[in-house]
Amino acid sequence: xxxxxxxxxxxxxxxxxxxxxxxxxxxxxxNTDPNNPSEVASSMVFSGAQKRAxxxxxxxxxxxxxxxxxxxxxxxxxxxxxxxxxxxxxVNNSYFNAFYTVMASFDKVIELNSNPETxxxxxxxxxxxxxxxxxxxxxxxxxxxxxxxxxNIPYSDAGKLKDDVYYPKYDDQQDIYYSLLAELELASDxxxxxxxxxxxxxxxxxxxxSAWKKFANSLRCRIACHISKVDASWASIINDAVADGxxxxxxxxxxxxxxxxxxxxxxxxxNTFVDARNDFTVSRPFMDILKGQKDTLNNKSHPWExxxxxxxxIYIGPGNTDKGQPYGIPSSLSSKFRAGTPNxxxxxxxxxxADCAMPLMTYAEVQxxxxxxxxxxxxxxxxxxEASIDYWSSVSGTAVDATTYLAAVxxxxxxxxxxxxxxxxxxxLNGTEAWTEIRRTGYPAQIINPDEITVSAEENGxxxxxxxxxxxxxxxxxxxxxxxxxxxxxxxxxFNAAVAKLKDxxxxxxxxxxxxxxxxxxxxxxxx
Numbered sequence: 071x072x073x074x075x076x077x078x079x080x081x082x083x084x085x086x087x088x089x090x091x092x093x094x095x096x097x098x099x100x101n102t103d104p105n106n107p108s109e110v111a112s113s114m115v116f117s118g119a120q121k122r123a124x125x126x127x128x129x130x131x132x133x134x135x136x137x138x139x140x141x142x143x144x145x146x147x148x149x150x151x152x153x154x155x156x157x158x159x160x161v162n163n164s165y166f167n168a169f170y171t172v173m174a175s176f177d178k179v180i181e182l183n184s185n186p187e188t189x190x191x192x193x194x195x196x197x198x199x200x201x202x203x204x205x206x207x208x209x210x211x212x213x214x215x216x217x218x219x220x221x222n223i224p225y226s227d228a229g230k231l232k233d234d235v236y237y238p239k240y241d242d243q244q245d246i247y248y249s250l251l252a253e254l255e256l257a258s259d260x261x262x263x264x265x266x267x268x269x270x271x272x273x274x275x276x277x278x279x280s281a282w283k284k285f286a287n288s289l290r291c292r293i294a295c296h297i298s299k300v301d302a303s304w305a306s307i308i309n310d311a312v313a314d315g316x317x318x319x320x321x322x323x324x325x326x327x328x329x330x331x332x333x334x335x336x337x338x339x340x341n342t343f344v345d346a347r348n349d350f351t352v353s354r355p356f357m358d359i360l361k362g363q364k365d366t367l368n369n370k371s372h373p374w375e376x377x378x379x380x381x382x383x384i385y386i387g388p389g390n391t392d393k394g395q396p397y398g399i400p401s402s403l404s405s406k407f408r409a410g411t412p413n414x415x416x417x418x419x420x421x422x423x424a425d426c427a428m429p430l431m432t433y434a435e436v437q438x439x440x441x442x443x444x445x446x447x448x449x450x451x452x453x454x455x456e457a458s459i460d461y462w463s464s465v466s467g468t469a470v471d472a473t474t475y476l477a478a479v480x481x482x483x484x485x486x487x488x489x490x491x492x493x494x495x496x497x498x499l500n501g502t503e504a505w506t507e508i509r510r511t512g513y514p515a516q517i518i519n520p521d522e523i524t525v526s527a528e529e530n531g532x533x534x535x536x537x538x539x540x541x542x543x544x545x546x547x548x549x550x551x552x553x554x555x556x557x558x559x560x561x562x563x564x565f566n567a568a569v570a571k572l573k574d575x576x577x578x579x580x581x582x583x584x585x586x587x588x589x590x591x592x593x594x595x596x597x598x
Contacts, residue, residue, distance in 0.1 A: 112182040113195040116205060117271030119175035121334075123212050124326040126172065127502065128428045130341035132165050134350055136219075137501030140548055141494075141508060142517045144350045145395045147408045154398055155548050155579060156540040163554040169216055170228060176212075177229045179205040197265035200279045203257040204267045207286045210250045210257075211430060214293065217246050218506045219551050221583060222568050224561075225249070237561050240568035244584045251293055251307065258286040258314055273327050274430070285324045287311040288436050292503070295439045296510060297585045298597040305443040312440065317433040320461045324430040335424040342414065342422055351411045352386050354524075355517045357394030359495065360385065367523040370516055373488050377478040380470035384462045385498050386412055387419035396524045397517075398537030407525065420466035421499050427465050429500055434458035438493040442597070446484040451492070455479055458496040486594065487513055508547050509586045512593035519593070520545050544580040545590040552577045 126132060135152040138144040145153050152158070182188045183198040192198065217223055225246045227238030241249075261267075261283045268277040275281040294307035317323065328336040332344075341347050358365060360382040364372040395404070395411045414422055437454030441447045459472045479492065490513035497504040508517065518524050518537045525535035543549060557565040572581040582588070587595050 109188070109191065110182075111195050112179050112192045112201055113268045113271040115175055115182070116179045116201065116208075116268060117273065119172050119179070119205075120208060120271075120273060120326070122168075122175070123172045123208065124428055125337045126165060126168050127212075127215060128326075128499070129337040130347060130349065131161055133501045134338075134341070135161070136551065137505050138350075138499075139353075139501075141497075141501045141504035142353045142397050143356050143498055143501060143504065145353045145397055145399075146349055146404070147351050147395065147411075148349060148401070148404055150399060150401045150404055151540060154538070154540045155543060157551060159555050162551060163556040166216075166220070166554040166557070169212060170224075172212060173209060174229055176205040176209045195270075196268040196277060197262050197279070199260045200262055200265060200267040200282070203261045203279075203286070204272070204275075204282050206253055206257040207282060207289065210254050210286075210289060213246065213250060214289070215502050217243050218296075218502065218583065220553060221550050221581065222246075222571060224564070237564055239564045242571075242584075247293060247297060247585075251290055254286045254290045254293075255314075258283050258290075261286075274324055281322060281324075284315055284317050284322050285431065287314045288316045288322075288324070288431055290314075291316060291436060291439045291443075292431065295442065296506060298442070299510065299587050299595050300585050300598060302598045304598070308439060308443040317431075317436045320433050320457055320464065323432050323461060325427040325465075326430065327427050328425050330423075330425040336421075336426045336428060338421050338426065338428075339424040342418075348413070348415050351408060351414065352394040353397045354394035355397055355514075357386070359491070359514060359516050365516055367526055368518070372516065373491065374475075374478050377475055379495065380459055380472045380475050381462050381495065381498075384420050384466045384468050384470070387414065387417040388468075389417035396535070398524050398539075399535055403525070403530070403535065407529075420462075420468070431500075431503075432458065432461060432496060434461060434496045435493065435503075438489055438496070441484065441489060442486075446486065446489055448480075448484050451484045451489055452476070452480050454496070455492050458492070486511065486596075487515060490514060491516075505547075509549060509583065509588065512588050512595070515594075517547070519547060541579045546580070546582075546588055546593075549580055549582040549586055552579055 134144065135146070136157070139146065139153045180202050182192045183201045189198050192201070195201070213225065222240045222243050223246070224238035225241040226249075227235050230238070261279050263280045263283060265279060266277040267275070267279045267282050270277070275285070288311070290311035291308045294304045294311070298304045328334060355365070359372070360379040362372055362374055362377040362379070364370060364375050392410055395408050399407060420426060434454040434457040437450045437457060441450035441454065444450065456472070456476060459470065459476070463470050479488070490507065490511045493507060494504055494514050497507065507513075520539050520543060521536055523534060524537045527534040539548070553565060553568065569575060569577045572578060
């Protein structure tokens with residue numbers, strides 16, 4: 071009897087345990103959100119981070135009211151304060167934070183593919199090393215944008231919350247630069263070109279590992295070119311990158327491919343048409359450059375005077391090629407001088423297409439960099455000019471006749487001004503990089519420097535107007551954006567240490583990047 075009772079007891083106990091386990095399994099299923107799986111596909115994380123990075127950089131705030139106006143491609147049609155270097159603190163705070171959230175997502179891709187507990191499951195979305203490499207490359211591209219905006223920024227300590235690093239130190243920009251070069255070389259070396267990077271979600275190269283490798287090495291060339299005034303080894307760094315494989319044609323261009331379907335549309339399009347903000351038009355300096363017109367107000371020549379650029383209709387719009395709005399005028403004059411300038415609501419140019427392919431880096435830029443590293447070689451320069459025209463013609467679907475233009479810009483040799491001007495024209499839409507090139511080279515000479523004339527007395531009822539910045543830049547095109555004010559309270563000790571390294575120990579706009587050696591007396595310093 072006792073044995074039977076004991077067996078029954080254990081049988082009942084087993085049933086109860088089984089019921090408990092089943093009940094728990096049911097509860098777990100009930101409490102699982104199918105829209106928020108516990109294991110996220112790394113390709114989805116990468117895709118989301120890639121899009122946010124592009125949306126943040128290429129929109130009408132970070133680019134539109136900062137980099138595109140700093141590089142004088144655009145001006146604001148109504149309120150011109152940002153054109154004259156008066157930023158909105160809320161915007162500055164937002165973007166500084168937003169960029170680091172994107173970095174966290176790229177770090178997640180790296181973690182998912184390097185952690186032994188998750189790497190195998192994530193390999194179904196692409197080769198693990200290729201995914202890691204692509205994430206590293208995107209991080210390097212974005213960190214370069216960030217450090218060239220603010221200067222010294224949190225880098226080596228960034229993204230270490232799991233390691234209890236709540237207050238990241240600011241790394242010196244020079245250290246960041248050489249770290250990025252190393253990271254890109256590492257990323258290039260780890261790529262297996264026989265396998266895909268991602269099976270889906272990659273809207274730059276659609277998973278093509280070979281293309282990502284070329285992008286990594288091309289970015290090395292860009293970074294090396296940035297330091298051409300301060301590091302004598304810059305050309306050798308470019309030679310090494312070229313040997314490892316860089317862009318070879320327009321097929322290799324790194325561009326984010328937006329869609330005509332919401333919500334995957336370009337933010338230039340969304341900000342303009344969905345948000346109904348008709349805030350921008352082309353600047354007079356850029357329009358004059360494209361039309362081959364010299365600046366008579368400031369006695370500046372044009373290397374191809376009288377020669378019309380075939381990219382003008384693509385950049386500005388086919389019905390918008392009359393004149394540009396003067397750069398750096400007070401807001402009180404904007405209504406007067408925007409009359410007759412391009413109204414992009416009426417005739418949108420290519421960059422306002424919902425599915426515009428937004429370039430991170432072009433083949434033409436690589437050719438211009440190689441030309442400069444070879445002492446301004448003619449062959450790469452001419453290849454760059456032709457590649458730029460062909461690229462913009464192709465992506466916009468606009469047939470152009472470039473024969474006369476190519477002949478005109480290829481005569482009489484190549485020098486720093488001619489190459490810089492062609493590079494500047496090609497970098498249109500990439501205001502972040504164009505602004506960097508202005509600070510590095512001092513070109514184009516045709517843009518308006520502080521205290522130069524932007525409106526003649528004849529145009530303005532007898533009163534001449536000069537470009538007068540609203541923030542002190544010591545007479546230069548703005549060298550940097552000051553640190554966000556939120557950092558002073560959220561990361562105060564490290565913020566104060568970073569500010570102490572700036573000129574005068576203040577959070578200002580005039581402290582120059584370590585690679586920017588311009589002075590008001592020497593705007594165009596030679597390469598080292």
